[in-house]
Amino acid sequence: MTGTVAAGLTTGSAPFVEEARTRGELYITQAYELYSRQNHEAWASLYGRMHERWQRYANDHFLRGLEALDLPRDRVPRLEDVNRRLQAMSGFEARPVSGYVPGFLFFDCLSRREFPTTITIRDQARLDYLPEPDIFHDVAGHIPMHTEKAFADVLVRIGGCAHTAVALAARVRDREEQTRRLKNVIRAMSRFFWFTVEFGLMRTPRGVRAYGSGLLSSYGELQHAIESDEVQRYPVQLEWLINQGAEIDHYQPLLFIVDSFDHLFALVEELERWMQAGKLDNVAPGLPEIAAGDLQSFLDAAESL
Numbered sequence: 001m002t003g004t005v006a007a008g009l010t011t012g013s014a015p016f017v018e019e020a021r022t023r024g025e026l027y028i029t030q031a032y033e034l035y036s037r038q039n040h041e042a043w044a045s046l047y048g049r050m051h052e053r054w055q056r057y058a059n060d061h062f063l064r065g066l067e068a069l070d071l072p073r074d075r076v077p078r079l080e081d082v083n084r085r086l087q088a089m090s091g092f093e094a095r096p097v098s099g100y101v102p103g104f105l106f107f108d109c110l111s112r113r114e115f116p117t118t119i120t121i122r123d124q125a126r127l128d129y130l131p132e133p134d135i136f137h138d139v140a141g142h143i144p145m146h147t148e149k150a151f152a153d154v155l156v157r158i159g160g161c162a163h164t165a166v167a168l169a170a171r172v173r174d175r176e177e178q179t180r181r182l183k184n185v186i187r188a189m190s191r192f193f194w195f196t197v198e199f200g201l202m203r204t205p206r207g208v209r210a211y212g213s214g215l216l217s218s219y220g221e222l223q224h225a226i227e228s229d230e231v232q233r234y235p236v237q238l239e240w241l242i243n244q245g246a247e248i249d250h251y252q253p254l255l256f257i258v259d260s261f262d263h264l265f266a267l268v269e270e271l272e273r274w275m276q277a278g279k280l281d282n283v284a285p286g287l288p289e290i291a292a293g294d295l296q297s298f299l300d301a302a303e304s305l
């Protein structure tokens with residue numbers, strides 16, 4: 001065979017990352033020198049077109065975070081540069097991973113102020129197509145929010161809920177019942193995360209603005225979420241968050257509004273109280289499906305207690 005393997009860290013075509021996965025390595029290095037010119041151009045295109053939309057539709061915490069991080073516009077950021085600024089502000093750190101992080105490990109990272117961060121970037125020719133998270137979603141969409149101490153504390157608290165879920169599961173002797181309850185609790189936690197950290201809206205003096213990273217990293221959906229008549233926007237209610245199916249393959253028809261990050265923090269505390277009271281053991285069936293690896297990560301953690 002002639003020719004060389006295309007270099008680069010493109011979503012779905014990044015030998016460096018795929019080999020790490022094959023070796024079972026979850027935590028990797030950013031391998032910055034592997035980014036191709038097209039990878040840097042993809043970042044520049046994504047950043048360039050989002051900038052004006054962020055000014056219009058992002059909440060002020062995000063905009064301040066963006067300014068504080070001073071992310072490069074013309075090339076993929078180096079995580080060590082991002083981390084230097086981020087750690088000084090909230091103690092959080094972006095930690096490069098090879099891809100999917102099983103549920104409990106993901107939440108456990110949050111509880112330690114680590115954010116599992118994808119290093120690959122979407123194909124420059126298909127900027128709107130996102131088959132899985134990429135570095136633009138993780139770094140431009142999530143990380144600016146992590147500079148805000150109150151929001152960072154929310155993430156740590158969500159991570160703490162996963163530890164509570166494991167401690168509760170460890171007390172259930174019957175394996176079938178333990179699995180059934182855990183599936184419900186994981187579904188409730190996933191929905192909570194989805195409708196807040198990924199797709200949350202916040203009431204602000206400038207009107208309703210986005211703080212959810214799924215919105216903040218999507219050129220089309222950010223505007224749609226704030227302006228479209230097709231979107232239902234309701235004040236957040238915990239019982240609705242944990243029972244509403246989360247559909248991932250189209251623009252969200254239903255979004256929830258919080259008043260502040262203190263409000264969000266109080267909701268996480270309530271989520272944990274409900275978990276302890278057994279109220280998350282029987283949430284409404286439906287999406288998201290609980291991946292076998294996510295369930296297993298919780299079972300393994302319960303086993304190890």
Ligand SMILES: [Fe+2]
Pocket residue numbers: 133137138142198213214
């Ligand atoms: Fe995300």
